[in-house]
Amino acid sequence: MNYLVAVLANKQQAEEAYSILKKDGISPEKVTILGDGYQSADEFGLINPNQQGLKRAKKLAYWLIPFGFATGYLFNLLTNIEIFSFVNPIINHIIGGILGAVSGLLGAIVVGGGVGLTVGSGDALTYRNRLNAGRYIIITKGTDSLISQATRLLRQFEPEYIQGYTEPTNA
Structure with a gap:
């Protein structure tokens, strides 16, 4: 599974980005918003x-x-x-x-x-700090093509930070 994490400055930007992703055909189940009024880092499962x-x-x-x-x-x-x-x-x-x-x-x-x-927390500490500072995080999960589509759509909001991740496979 691939993930795209984008940090946006405020709630309005996060909601607009969510709407744009939804309008462009990305399923709401594939998009998660973290921040005040939405899921917390713990609810989503970011490492503490x-x-x-x-x-x-x-x-x-x-x-x-x-x-x-x-x-x-x-x-x-x-x-x-x-x-x-x-x-x-x-x-x-x-x-x-x-x-x-x-x-x-x-x-x-x-x-x-x-x-x-x-070391043990990876980027999770960075994301938690940004959430504590009042930022919002949009996480999109899906295939490579879906992540590319979401990246193109989210770049128009000029996110503070945008990063793609690939979940390791158990082989």
């Missing part, structure tokens, strides 16, 4: 970058926390650093391991969450 970041941070924490504990324990064991001088050396090693686990958790949050926010 915060959810992606949280998911990646959890995946990374799954192995970074135990690895951090092990390396913190071993580091303390090899260096014999006394974290607290009044406790048994084994307890100091365990505290070193706990500090290593906390470092692993912090790394998972910073790296996993940061990468999920910036």
Whole structure:
């Protein structure tokens, strides 16, 4: 399936563009408007970058926390650093391991969450920001010829942004 995404400045332009597409024979089921008074990004299914970041941070924490504990324990064991001088050396090693686990958790949050926010969302974050700024998005889905026809029709509205996408096939 192919998609065409066009960002328009206001509701009036979006409604006019929808009407033009409909008049030119493009089925209303093939055209979606996102924006205030229409579908939201979540209703349409745009990826939420915060959810992606949280998911990646959890995946990374799954192995970074135990690895951090092990390396913190071993580091303390090899260096014999006394974290607290009044406790048994084994307890100091365990505290070193706990500090290593906390470092692993912090790394998972910073790296996993940061990468999920910036990379994992693709263009979805850009589109969400434009919707939050009061813009409207028209999404047309269909064959190559339908997308070409919609592109030609939507260009007359001078969209802020227009981009075509092809959904990957599962082979």
